[in-house]
Amino acid sequence: MDEQKRPLTTVQWFPGHMAKARRLIEENLKVVDIIVELLDARIPLSSSNPIIMGLIGNKPHIIVLNKADLADSGITREWIKFYKRMGKSALSIDSVKGKNIKELTQTIARLTEKQTSRFSAQGAKARSARAMIVGIPNVGKSSLINRLAGTIAAKTENRPGVTRAKQWIRIGKNIDLLDMPGLLWPKFDDPSVGLNLAFTGAINDDVYDKNNVVLSLLDFLKEHYPHALQNRFKLTEIPTANEDLLSLIGKKRGYLIKGGAIDEEKTITAVFTDFRSGRLGKISLESPQA
CATH class of the missing domain: 1.10.1580.10 (Conserved Hypothetical Protein Ylqf; Chain: A; domain 2)
Known part of the structure; x- marks a missing residue:
């Protein structure tokens, strides 16, 4: 990338670790039962990565609007209704304060019951649900995982691109969560998307x-x-x-x-x-x- 500052509309943001993140998601999709897509409640459209959506395919999918404490609550409620009209499971959370975390784990269990119960139907012990958490950088994945796990399970920093490798985290007795590095797409065709990501800190401040x-x-x-x-x-x-x-x-x-x-x-x-x-x-x- 040219080190000279350029207008946001021409920023190309796809460093080497982003390509690695995409490969990790592709390689591990087959071992998980459900995708938890973490979005920023302030910018649900701009923080929904089209690359991730293309990789998910027909996997069960939960949309989680994080940082709801920072967003206009009335508009967040409209987003939840919007996703549900589209037939998607959606909820808002505050991963720092723990709001709606229990509802999230219950939703994961409900949507993966078919996959986890088939083992017990064959006489074996029912296994834990395997969930993959995906999202763009700085959307709060590590904070959510730490809240779910009740410990410092994932490194948390208020800057994009901290998580660089996959890691499994046990959530209670019934969920195994696979954390993926944050993934941004290589080009922002819509200038407003790039602006929204810059406003919220998903893009490093030194590249625009x-x-x-x-x-x-x-x-x-x-x-x-x-x-x-x-x-x-x-x-x-x-x-x-x-x-x-x-x-x-x-x-x-x-x-x-x-x-x-x-x-x-x-x-x-x-x-x-x-x-x-x-x-x-x-x-x-x-x-x-x-």
Whole structure:
């Protein structure tokens, strides 16, 4: 990849470990009973990898909207209804606080009952359900696995691409979970997908122009969640120009450099951090009606 910063629409994101992740998924599909696809509740469409969907085929499949605590709860409910209308099993969770984790394990058990019970029907001991968990980087797979396992079973860091190899984790007595490395696709044909992945931190911040991306995020927030901006950054009014809004946020935070100009890097980081951590409030970037 060219080391020079480029507009997000031309980013090519497919390092060697991503190709390895795809091979691991393909090679291990035959040994699992069900696929647990973990999506970011704020961007269900953008975080659903078309490569993964192509690999899954007809395997039983659960859609899990993680980070529901960061998303607009009303829109998340609409997503669950949307998937269920399509005949898919879907639920929202908060893997950090443990919300709906029990419902997830019950759903896995229910959807794999046919596969696991056939052994006992033949006089053998029923085996555990084998589930593969897949998702893009930084969608919360490790946090979910640790919550399910009740221990530090998977390395967790708030940056994409930490899990690089497969690992089996025993979940209670009846589920064996196969964790796969996060997998992004090689090209974002839809610019909005690349932007959403950058907003939420699924793409490393050092591979795109952060100034252009943060201005796009501010533009979305101005249109859909203006009160979130006003409340978090103590704004009495929101400037029309996104550049002016970024500058005002920097001044409100006191991020100034010599001569009174704002520290742009520090201000951009603050906007990203406040959005990704939920300090701006519960915000969804996509809805099923869009």
